[in-house]
Amino acid sequence: FALNIIAMELNPLYETIITDLLENQYAVCDTFFSEEAVQIMRAELENKFETSEFKKSAIGQNSDEIIKDEIRGDYIFWLNEEDKNEASETFFNQINDFVAYINATCYLGISNKEFHYAIYPEGTFYKRHLDVFKNDTRRKLSIVCYLNDENWQPEFGGELVIYKPEEDIKIYPLKGRVVIFESQILEHEVKPVQRKRFSITGWLKTS
Numbered sequence: 561f562a563l564n565i566i567a568m569e570l571n572p573l574y575e576t577i578i579t580d581l582l583e584n585q586y587a588v589c590d591t592f593f594s595e596e597a598v599q600i601m602r603a604e605l606e607n608k609f610e611t612s613e614f615k616k617s618a619i620g621q622n623s624d625e626i627i628k629d630e631i632r633g634d635y636i637f638w639l640n641e642e643d644k645n646e647a648s649e650t651f652f653n654q655i656n657d658f659v660a661y662i663n664a665t666c667y668l669g670i671s672n673k674e675f676h677y678a679i680y681p682e683g684t685f686y687k688r689h690l691d692v693f694k695n696d697t698r699r700k701l702s703i704v705c706y707l708n709d710e711n712w713q714p715e716f717g718g719e720l721v722i723y724k725p726e727e728d729i730k731i732y733p734l735k736g737r738v739v740i741f742e743s744q745i746l747e748h749e750v751k752p753v754q755r756k757r758f759s760i761t762g763w764l765k766t767s
């Protein structure tokens with residue numbers, strides 16, 4: 561008779577994120593990825609953008625997708641976990657580690673994910689919205705990782721504003737910063753950018 565116990569080592573970084581999510585429905589973490597990982601992902605994003613594999617983002621889902629510059633102006637490129645390149649492996653290794661942890665500790669039942677690179681050219685924005693579609697509530701957690709240069713200044717704009725009942729939270733897209741929030745609950749907005757703004761954005765989903 562063997563009793564198998566899978567012991568998960570306590571991860572202080574993830575514990576902080578989970579506590580913040582439970583308390584505030586969002587978490588900001590500047591050390592989720594190593595500096596080296598951020599470097600690799602940023603280089604891959606630039607490389608992809610130069611070879612122009614990006615498409616204009618849309619709103620809505622499937623056959624309801626429409627491009628509306630007055631709502632959303634970024635360009636995106638969907639990541640495919642099967643594509644074996646250093647950047648996507650680096651990214652998904654870290655994300656999968658986090659997912660295993662939150663599934664084991666919070667019983668979130670995350671079984672699916674979707675992520676894209678995003679570039680906001682100068683002058684673009686994403687108006688206040690919720691990251692869920694009509695009749696599709698599978699998105700549970702939104703995750704954004706910023707891949708901007710070191711020197712992002714407040715006057716470059718592009719802050720993420722999360723609307724809470726009590727206050728508006730302003731988060732600048734600093735290099736390597738990761739923001740995680742409850743997709744079903746928190747409305748948010750990307751303010752107009754004065755400099756090209758780089759990120760990976762995506763969702764952890766149930767089936």
Ligand code: OGA
Nearest residue numbers: 686691704720750759761
């Ligand atoms: C989104 C989004 C936030 C950000 O792509 O849905 O809200 O800070 N992005 O890029």
Ligand code: MN
Nearest residue numbers: 689690691748
């Ligand atoms: Mn959003």
